[in-house]
Amino acid sequence: MSDSKIKTTTEIAELIGGTVRGDAEALVSGVQSLKDAKKEDVSFLGNKKYTEQVPDTAAAAVIVGPDYDVNNSGGATLIVCETPNIAFAKVIEFFAPPPPEYPPMIHPSAVVADSARVGNGVHVGPCAVIEANAEIGDGSKICAGSYIGEYTTVGRGTLIYPNVSIRERCVVGDGVIIHSGTVIGSDGFGFEAGPSGIVKIPQMGIVQLDDGVEIGANCTIDRARFGRTWMKAGVKLDNQVHVAHNVVVGECSMLIGQCGIAGSAEIGRGVIVAAKAGINGHITLGDGARIAGTSGVVKDVPPGGTVVGTPAEPKRDFMARIILPKTVAKLKEQVKLMLERIEELERNSKD
Amino acid sequence: MSDSKIKTTTEIAELIGGTVRGDAEALVSGVQSLKDAKKEDVSFLGNKKYTEQVPDTAAAAVIVGPDYDVNNSGGATLIVCETPNIAFAKVIEFFAPPPPEYPPMIHPSAVVADSARVGNGVHVGPCAVIEANAEIGDGSKICAGSYIGEYTTVGRGTLIYPNVSIRERCVVGDGVIIHSGTVIGSDGFGFEAGPSGIVKIPQMGIVQLDDGVEIGANCTIDRARFGRTWMKAGVKLDNQVHVAHNVVVGECSMLIGQCGIAGSAEIGRGVIVAAKAGINGHITLGDGARIAGTSGVVKDVPPGGTVVGTPAEPKRDFMARIILPKTVAKLKEQVKLMLERIEELERNSKD
């Protein structure tokens, strides 16, 4: 489906700044894992766990780090470089089929309001909807079936995949990527018990996504009660992440798959919230904090802090908890032996 | 984008039944949190955690409770009232930009089956689909890209946001709100191991949402194996909640973000299932039960019961478990001291 590319191992080594150990003229035309590679592929060793797969791989060439034993190639040509992971990413990019083009056009089936402002070179895909007074910046792509609400602004060079929903008055920056199925600007979950039942609190705020943000598939980011729910520049969300109203996430933080952030939590810069973790509302995670997967965080975490478990605690405390059954078993044994010594003493004292 | 509104602090105080302490003629034109407020905003103190932000806020006015120290205003005009949270909700509503109108019309790009019955004043948005024999009640709004399956009925005054999918034969009441990306009536997860592999069990039931139900974004509510999966009047679901087949949820219960309810569970009235909790199938949560966030509930919870943890247990038991490392450390210390006393006794008995 794309013109296939063929390279020699020498050319690959030049591309990544590496050194060939083996056949410098071997030809490769694709990339694969060590396990799945065929004889026309180049592969890589990026995780020591897979070291034993290198001599067994069918790949023509394998990219390895400087500490790899070059006598253990099993027949493949080795390409030695400093950082095999980053090098391999370059090779992947080289061999990658071109992504879909989403060419500049407004598809005839798209529905664009007269008052919407659409920039130059914009793609509006089939059945996409741009509501009144919305604004789409130059070169952005609004793919098939996506919905952009009234007064919402999308910056330049932003890519919104099919079937995304963005409600009214939200602000999306430049170079943002939003994957399919994601919902931006749905109402925050706000209810108060009133005298005559549950009362819905109006959610009049917005969602703001700054430049370079990427949001995975089937995420939800609720609009603020007032003000804004805010993902600052470079924030990355994996799939199925839920961000509640009025949350602020600092620059370049990452929220991994299926984690959730409750209302008004403040997350610093460079924070990683690992998969399935939950963050309570109205708490703060300091810059650079690390939250382990599946943790339930119920109080502030200081800058640089690492917490784990539910309720989340520092790793040392968590590990003490993990080994507790062994600690108790040992204690039980000690108590049993002490009891024997007490009984011996009691027998003696009666004598 | 909407006519901006300007009010004096006195007018705000009248709106919420409060008393002005400070400049009765100060002008405000918007609402904000204490931290983000500018000089034209009114803010509020709804959570004692933020008390120290009051003297530092740039807001022209702050709504506070009756116990707030009025000498600690830091320059802002205070508006004192009984319940700042509820009062502020009124102020938010006053200043809120009007929501999108979704005017009565069937958009030319919508696909409405001839046999579908559409009431008066209904909005059917761009590229929405209403299948054969479906029925949409007066004043309801079916927004862009949403799908209403055959024989499904939607009541009056119901709002279905863009890109919602409702399969065949479901029943949606009056005044219901369903947020984007939600799927109602997908097949329950039902398989049996048969002699020649896994067999799919037909899911012939429906989903019923009673009046006043609100369902968040990207939720899933599966159709029943037979009979119905049923959200009773006033039930509220946050985002990314999963409700399996044949579950029944009682009036005004709330299911918070990313929680999940397994098949045939019965949930009473006024129950709160907090974020990320999981409820096993075929169990009962009594009226007014409270399930803590991230809990895994494996057995019935009595009416009014509160449980926490996995497997979920009463709070007292959970807390005993939480402090267990400290309890064991103390016990270990005691055992060490006892051992010294035993050894002393042993030395003495040998004398």
Place this chain on the structure above:
Amino acid sequence: MSDSKIKTTTEIAELIGGTVRGDAEALVSGVQSLKDAKKEDVSFLGNKKYTEQVPDTAAAAVIVGPDYDVNNSGGATLIVCETPNIAFAKVIEFFAPPPPEYPPMIHPSAVVADSARVGNGVHVGPCAVIEANAEIGDGSKICAGSYIGEYTTVGRGTLIYPNVSIRERCVVGDGVIIHSGTVIGSDGFGFEAGPSGIVKIPQMGIVQLDDGVEIGANCTIDRARFGRTWMKAGVKLDNQVHVAHNVVVGECSMLIGQCGIAGSAEIGRGVIVAAKAGINGHITLGDGARIAGTSGVVKDVPPGGTVVGTPAEPKRDFMARIILPKTVAKLKEQVKLMLERIEELERNSKD
């Protein structure tokens, strides 16, 4: 809405290979649970938990197992058979209203690229989009609003419900079912820290779904970094399941609601990952492994292994942890009694 069917209990018994105990000519026209049944319904006892509901049911007939006490029918006709669950599934299927037809046609509002190849008897629903060079096999149904990316192939007899998004170059087999809101082929979550910030790693691989796979509503399956993310034949996913890039799931394994599988995990055949569990990246679950609900699995599980908890461990270890508070309380009591005996000895030794 469908021709109603009426059967005698004798006819039902013939359908399922059972024996009538009671009125052999009683008429039934629908199926229901014991609790919700009306006098025209047939019900069943599939779970002993509901035994006491049998004599109280309004159902005309109840399907029970061979060990049920036939004198305890409470007036209903009993139909005795070996496996009431499987028998009832047959009865459900018999009475089920016919599913929607999704007849062969390309709806005029659908957007099908000229270069796409669409087989015989295919349904392409309203506002569905089939991109360039995609291929849809005979008899498959692509429902309203669904998106099929360029070069993606869909096999024969596959059913893709409304509002599904499948990105470019994915491979979907024969007889696959994909429920609404699901996203297939979104980018894997791959970033590397580079010298000038976070760098996105291109995700050039695909997703492959083999024959007979079923994917629930609002799931996400990310495309591989290279190679494929792969669900083998007969794999079943419940709703809101997240599968990260390069994961492989073996034949007939089941991933239950809201569970998540991190990147490059390898899951064997016939594995069950229960609701809300999380599986770490780069680990292996052996054939037939069972992962308890809400577990967090951080290391390999052997074939046939059962693990529970976070971090997940064998059930015996988990149970020891569960009863730990009782073990410690008992130990504490023992220590207290020992201390009294030590003090008694000390008093005696001073005499």
